[in-house]
Amino acid sequence: MDGVFLAATNFVLTDGAGRTFVTVSTVSRPRFAAYSDKVRDGLVIMIDDKGARILADDICFANECRLTPDGQGLVVSETFSRQITRFDLGEAGLSNRRTLAEFGRGDFPDGLRYDADGHLWVTSIVGNRLWKLTPDGRKILHLEDCDDAWVDEVEAALAEGRMGREHFYGVGKSRLGNIASIDFSADGRTAYLGSLCGPSILSIPTVPSTNTGNAA
Incomplete structure (x- = not known):
């Protein structure tokens, strides 16, 4: 697209206006060359009745993207810069880039989903x-199931520039299997989690228990 080879196409989102948004994690080949916080060659693409075009080309490993609840913005998970980036979305494309959230040790944001109350959930x-x-x-x-x-080991590999596929598909002692995607039940009270390594879809409640009984 626009002369750029789409090496590692990642996520597809369609909206009610007939637009399709696509993230490309990196144009680096092999893709593990971009497993770094120093490579910013991920793309955000939009396809509409005017054709396909690149909206952003400097994302640090573009993962999932979502439209904001009001439809006026787009949020993107930048996995290796460990942040969620928000853009305003208008007729001219994306503008007013800013950081919505930053994460630290052990966190590599992947999946995104807004709930009905406007909370953004991040795996x-x-x-x-x-x-x-x-x-x-x-x-x-x-929710947390972290093997310190x-x-x-993964943080050392990242710092030393030797991070590879095995660091995403190893889980240590975690039982969650590297949770990577999220969706909700119709009433919003249950979240469903997909994982890179797990053999099943996980479900968890999204609201605290209302049980107020006294402990024995």
């Missing part, structure tokens, strides 16, 4: 964490 591979970003900017840890020894 993190390696650390096996599920975060909830509130509309007022708070970051809440909703495995995180140390």
Whole structure:
């Protein structure tokens, strides 16, 4: 597209207006050359009745993207810069880029999904964490199954420039299998999680238990 080879096409999103948004994690070949916080060659593409075009070309490993609830913005998971980036979306494309959330040790954001209340839920591979970003900017840890020894190994590989596929498809002692995607039940009270290494879809409640009984 536009003379650029789409090496590692990742995620596809369609909206009610008939537009299709596509992320390309990296144009580097092999793709593991972009397993670094120093490579920013991921793309965001839009396809509409005017054709296909690149909206952004400097994303640090573009993963999932979502439209904001009001349809006026686009958020993108930048896996190796460990952040969620927000753009305004208009007739001219993407503008007003800013960081919506940043993550730290063990967190490599992957899947994104807004719930009906405007919270943005983010899955993190390696650390096996599920975060909830509130509309007022708070970051809440909703689920965690982190193997600290495995995180140390992955962080060392990243710092030394030797991170590879095995660091995404190894899980250490975590039971979650590198959670990578999320969706919700119709009533929003259950989240469904897909993983890179797990053999099944996981389900968890999205709201705290209402059980107020006294402990024995």
